[in-house]
Amino acid sequence: MSKITFEIDGKECTGKAGQTIVEAARDNGIYIPVLCWYEGMKPAGICRICTVRVGGRFMAACTTPVAEGMIVENEIPELEDMRKAIVEMLFVEGNHMCPTCEKSGNCELQALGYRYGLMAPRFPYLFPKRKMDATYTKIMIDTNRCVQCRRCVRGIVTKDGKHIFSMTNRSGHSTIVADPQLESKMSDELAKKAMDQCPVGAILKKEVGFAVPIGKRKYDVTPIGSEIQK
Amino acid sequence: MSKPVVATASLAGCFGCHMSLLDIDDRILQLIDLVEFNKSPVDDIKKFTKPVDIGIIEGGCCNSENVENLIEFRKNCKILISLGECAIMGGLPAMRNGIPIRECLEEAYLNCVTVDDKIIPNDPEIPMILDRVYPLHEIVKIDYYLPGCPPRADLIWEALTALLSGKPLNIPYEALKYD
Incomplete structure (x- = not known):
């Protein structure tokens, strides 16, 4: 595979042909925030939190492949503020x-x-009316928390390749739902995978809860991205 | 020079944020040296007796009394701090925001199984409940926000001392949490 050299915030980086900016940055110890991107899953470019500036243009780093001589701006105040927004x-x-x-x-x-040291959002709260569905067998879906990254829709599949989750309704009313029949046959591992893959608390596995004490959870002590950043 | 004056209040909150303020442990002795408390549940002063430098408010606004209290704080305080999840976004009380107010009252006072005399209270002495719970910054201007449920004692301490000394705020990662 051919080697590509490019630059992120002035740092010389190398990547492989066909790699996206997010993947190549990770290999080079640079963190680009992601929400809808998930390791090993085909990127979808939904949330736009990974937006970087390439040659003066804003691009989604999770869907843009690296190219020879590319100059990427990542951790600059303008982008960091947009991401925070x-x-x-x-x-x-x-x-x-x-x-x-x-x-x-x-x-x-x-x-x-x-x-991002977010103390309070600059936008007014909308308090939308959303539903919580606990009628499923293995999981609960709380659409109050859903950010519609579609990681579950794209990534949670049965052994024979059937998608368990899907989107329903349109525009501001769109929500995630699970196929009740496929969902009831989900293995515990797959239910856990669905919960872990959800970036927020929209999909929760039933019959376990608050298993890890405060202080030992994933982001209690170290910020997100610190495992990548060198 | 007289000490800066601090006032605190709990509106639609649970006093957990005030408990967290007490959680600064022995630094409370330093705090007493640094500031003077005015209207606050800490010293039980009920009315403002002088202009206040820093007002700290926990809890959102769920009734007319909360709003009155908040407006009085804004009038009397140079700096107003929104303390905790409820003050910032309504918090637990705001879970009723998706339910129409009539439904809430009927559930609490008419349909609830443990209710004896089924009346929705409507005495002029009782503050009017608002249509929904409002974050503080939707009613008055708020200068600073300290999130958390409760905000960590270290966060409150860091913010207060930075504000009093005029030094830049340096929050440790572990101190900024939303839960």
Whole structure:
């Protein structure tokens, strides 16, 4: 595979042909925040939190492949503020009640809030009316917390390749749903995978809760991205 | 020079943020040296007796009394701090925001199984409940926000001392949490 040299914030980086900016940056120890991107899953470019500037243009780093001589701007104040604004918008347009959420401490949206030192969103809260569905067998879906990254829709599949989750309705009313029949046959591992793959607390596995104490959760001590950053 | 004056209040909150303020442990002795408390549940002063430098408010606004109290704080305080999840986004009380107010009252006072005399309270002495719970900054201007449920004692301490000394705020990662 041919080697590509490019630059992120002035740092010389190398990548492989066909790699996206997010993947290549990770290999070079540079963190670009992501929400809808998930390792090993085909990128979709939905959340735009990974937006970088390439040659003066804003591009989604998760869908843009690296190219020879590319000059990428990542951790610049302008982009960091735009990313923070996206986090704020996601907070106000759902009902994200961290104190009551089981995913708190392991939530990527919350962790991005911590990373950007978000004290309060600059936008007004919308308090939308959303539904919580606990009628499923293995999981619960709380659409109050859903950021519609579609990681579950894209990534949670049965052994014979059937997608368990899908989107329903349109525009501002669109939500995620699970196929009740496929869902009831989900293995415990797959249910756990669905919960872990959800960046927020929209998909929760039933019959376990608050298993990890405060102080030992994923983002309690170290910020999101610190495992990548060199 | 006289000490800076601090006032605090709990509106639609649970006093957890005030408990967290007490959680600064022995630094409370330093705090007493640094500031003077005015209207606050800490010293039980009910009315403002002098202009206040820093007002700290926990809890959102769920009724007319909360709003009155908040406006009075804004009038009397140079700097107003929104303390905790409820003050910033309504918090737990705001979970009723998606439910129409009539439904809430009927559930609490008419349909609830443990209710004896089924009346929705409507005495002029009782503050009017608002249509939904409002974050503080939707009613008055708020200068600073300290999130958390409760905000960590270290966060409150860091913010207060930075504000009093005029030094830049340096929050440790572990101190900024939303839960």
